[in-house]
Amino acid sequence: MKNIFIAVLMISLGLMNAQNFKAYQFYNQKGKAVKTDKLVKELADYDVVFIGENHNSSINHWLQLKITEALYEKKNGQLILGAEMFERDNQAQLNQYLSGEFDAKTLKDSARLWNNFVTDCKPLVDFAKNKKLNFIATNIPRKYASQTAKEGLESLNKLSEKEKSYIAQLPIKVTLDTPGYPEMKAMMGEHAEGTKVMNFISAQATKDATMAESILKNIQTGKTFIHYNGNYHSKEFGGIYWYIKQKNPNLKMAVISVFESEDPELKIPEKDYIPTDFNLIIPADMTKTY
Numbered sequence: 001m002k003n004i005f006i007a008v009l010m011i012s013l014g015l016m017n018a019q020n021f022k023a024y025q026f027y028n029q030k031g032k033a034v035k036t037d038k039l040v041k042e043l044a045d046y047d048v049v050f051i052g053e054n055h056n057s058s059i060n061h062w063l064q065l066k067i068t069e070a071l072y073e074k075k076n077g078q079l080i081l082g083a084e085m086f087e088r089d090n091q092a093q094l095n096q097y098l099s100g101e102f103d104a105k106t107l108k109d110s111a112r113l114w115n116n117f118v119t120d121c122k123p124l125v126d127f128a129k130n131k132k133l134n135f136i137a138t139n140i141p142r143k144y145a146s147q148t149a150k151e152g153l154e155s156l157n158k159l160s161e162k163e164k165s166y167i168a169q170l171p172i173k174v175t176l177d178t179p180g181y182p183e184m185k186a187m188m189g190e191h192a193e194g195t196k197v198m199n200f201i202s203a204q205a206t207k208d209a210t211m212a213e214s215i216l217k218n219i220q221t222g223k224t225f226i227h228y229n230g231n232y233h234s235k236e237f238g239g240i241y242w243y244i245k246q247k248n249p250n251l252k253m254a255v256i257s258v259f260e261s262e263d264p265e266l267k268i269p270e271k272d273y274i275p276t277d278f279n280l281i282i283p284a285d286m287t288k289t290y
Helices: 003-017 036-043 057-072 088-099 104-110 116-129 143-152 153-158 181-188 194-218 239-247
Strands: 026-027 049-054 079-087 133-137 223-230 253-261 278-283
Touching: 036 057, 036 239, 036 278, 049 057, 057 079, 057 116, 057 223, 057 278, 079 088, 079 116, 079 181, 079 194, 088 104, 088 116, 104 181, 116 133, 133 194, 143 153, 143 194, 153 194, 181 194, 194 239, 223 239, 239 253
Parallel strands: 049 223, 049 253, 079 133, 079 223, 253 278
Antiparallel strands: 026 278
């Protein structure tokens, strides 16, 4: 009997010392761990919620869907969804899919969908479809951002009025005061030619400003607009967030940023961690979708 007791005790101690594997952990801006139910409760009070993502992170996209589902229940359906992954000139095709006029294949054939659309973004679109929610294509058509990177912001003035309707109102303000943009300049290197650097930053600005304008045009009183975008577009309260603040500083907006960690307990990283309102820590070795 004594030996059995010792064996059970050893097993229990082993279980207590076993590594606790975690798939994610949220923290607030002050570094306090936040449970998902508390997170959703707080997010329900915001006009706009940015959910930053690493585009190839499976857990990131799953959490986007779960947070959206929970907010839908909390807000009694008072949501509007929008995403970087859809470009403004594909709004009609997206609407036709949401209404049931297009099936998934027709949407794929008629719109410029990302390669990971089926695994990562389609569940969000299908949620909007099932719940009859608006889903806004917020981004600039990629060819105009590419044109800006090559020829500069001024080249957009030559576009037709229809083409310009897919872009934020010109001229778009581009400044290194925008969080994240100095980092882009540094990435180009000190020997990079000045015009090339500013064209590259201006191309990023056309995306951020266009997504900001898209949100502002479609926001409705009493509803929370959830926007899904690459982490860079809202990190450090820059990008889209910054452009919206220039137009409407009174909107209540929350940013969820994402960080990867090697720590199995998913503690706050010691390096390269600049928190926003809420901060998602995920394992660096989490399954990638591409």
